[in-house]
Amino acid sequence: MKPSRILVTAALPYANGPIHIGHLVEYIQTDIWVRFQKLRGQRCIYICADDTHGTAIMISAKKRGVTEEEFIEAMHVEHQRDFAAFEIEFDHYGSTNSLENRELCEEFWTAVNDAGLVTEKAVEQLYDPIARTPLADRFVRGKCPVCQAEEQYGDHCESCLSTYTPVELIDPRSVLSGAPTELRTHPHKFIQLEKLHDFLEGWTQNEDHLQPEVANYLRGHFLGEAGNPENPRKELMDWDVTRPPEYFGFEIPDFPGNYWYVWFDAPIGYVAATKQWCHQHGEKLENWWRDPATKIHHFIGKDITYFHALFWPGMLKTAGFNLPEKVHIHGFLTVDGTKMSKSKGTFVKASTYLNHLDPAYMRYYYSTKLGARLDDLDLNLDEFVNKVNSDLVGKVVNLASRTARFATDTGLSGMYPEDGGLFATGVEIGDEIAAAYEMCDYNRAMRLIMDLADRANPYVEAQAPWNLRKDPAQADRLQDVCTVALNLFRQIAVYLAPVLPRLARQTGELLSEPIQSWDQAKQPLLGTPVQPFQHMLQRLEKKDVEAMINESKEMEEGPTSTFQDSNAPLQEEPLCEEISFDDVMKVDLRVARVVQAEDVPDARKLLKLTLSLGGDERRTVFAGIKAAADPEQLVGRLVVLAANLAPRKMKFGISEGMILAAGPGGKDVFILGVDDGAQPGQRVH
């Protein structure tokens, strides 16, 4: 049975940066699904908005010397421009910083309070006294309490992989101002998700609301299972949903001076944006969010599974809104097999892409790669060029391009000619294609469609319209052959319409009837004029892809040096805030000799070093250089030791300092040495 309404959302992009090709996977995937539903005659709307709150936005605005509102407004314009250029067609694109969202947040808040889900607890958090803001973990950097690695984030150490709280961090500093942080205690409100445990277990594990692997993940990771000794029922953690000032967001009415955490108001933004759309279209929000006849589909990336599969359904349930019919979760984009990288030029912004390439290429390529699973998706640049050219230009558009001009004078025949069952096969396969779209199995849909094109081209080859044209007596045959070829082409264009809306428009113009419905693929088009053929899609040139990648590479700066050093290290770890001479002098660096070096068998990264500062002065230091250094080769070497570092208890013993080294870690650690003549114990000035 057809649902009477389908409401589709894509995750709200954060208004802190431009749209890039990784984002586009999701918005294109969702757009295709929505266009497919609409083509099938469903009542379907595509709702999205900018996610505008939080510390990061506040900081970005400050950096540019504008208000948060100005900042997010500029981003709002930019995002919409990029999406439109990629033919991503939202029915409404709102903002979480809206009146509607504030009101709905209050409504949800009242509901969770009334349901007894809210509790208050004191939270210790690091605070930046200069920027006057509490600091999320990623805004704090300091020394890892476990391995002493410098410049680690507040919650985990990238060097030794240990985790901790920002409070444990040694010498924590704010990333914002560089100031040493203060520890402050502030009341926060929490939502006790555990009280919804039974509901969430039911919702996540039944009725295909989630992909099976996602349901497994949630069961294994958060929910556990009653009666399963391997994976006993786990308690869901309380969710901290408020933030003390300063914070850019909505102030909480019954908790003055506090703000809802951005993740509280962001998903509510789905509802708020729908509400705005309703106002503009004379619709009732009740019909779209509180009517079981409306099916809600969320499309998200796997990174935000938790919020959408546990937290959000819990909120909706509590506040009496529709639960999602399905949360479709996709993987991440890699380029040529690796993470997108600014230095490699594979971190391509939507606007950069548009400077060089046709969005249709990307819509099609992603379609050939997207399935219903949450697997990562690789953009292989060679394959990209290849596939677009051979499939779209060589096979599909070529069908029209090689026959349309023979039919321009006559138009299409009045009766559909014998075609050996080709069109009928296309009708039959159409159901399979539709099923594949419905299940988000776009790569299967594309394969089926290309298979149709692979059947159509041999037909043209066999009928050889270019020969028929030479004989005036064969004029009718010629018209019939072109009628078949162009109808097969049009059938394909209908099936591709969700992916390639422009091609569908062009096909409509060529054959004098717009493509508006999936069912148009079931009936041949007859007797209409054929317009003069115009190119529908340019071939994709490898050099354009290369130009795009080059433009995406971050520029090297400064005077040209004879040493062609990459800018990557600075990109990955930017310079810190300026500090004073006194600050520098606080660190007592000493020359030390490694007198003993041994492997720590249980540690993944650590070596235990005994250092001599001359005489009897010895220090034990655990250094995260196991992968990079051979203990035997270290013995006797002079190194530089941060000698007045507070001792730190680690799993394997007490570390009494740290040795200086450069490099990203792992195998690439380069220990600082000292020129010949230095003596252990000498200070480094």
Add this chain to the structure above:
RNA sequence: GGGCCUGUAGCUCAGCGGUUAGAGCAGGGGACUCAUAAUCCCUUGGUCGGGGGUUCGAAUCCCUCCGGGCCUACCA
């Protein structure tokens, strides 16, 4: 350490208990000339990661090992 996913032709993948394992692209040979050097025909190529098991029968189910990815690591 745990969890999830994954390993099929040079590449990207389909097949997920049943005839000699498939497609597209790439490679090789030929044809055609309408078309954006597109198209068409033929063709090379795989002991389906290794090993064990269940079965009349396994790429397909189970176990185990190896490799890859992602997520976590007593705050998601």
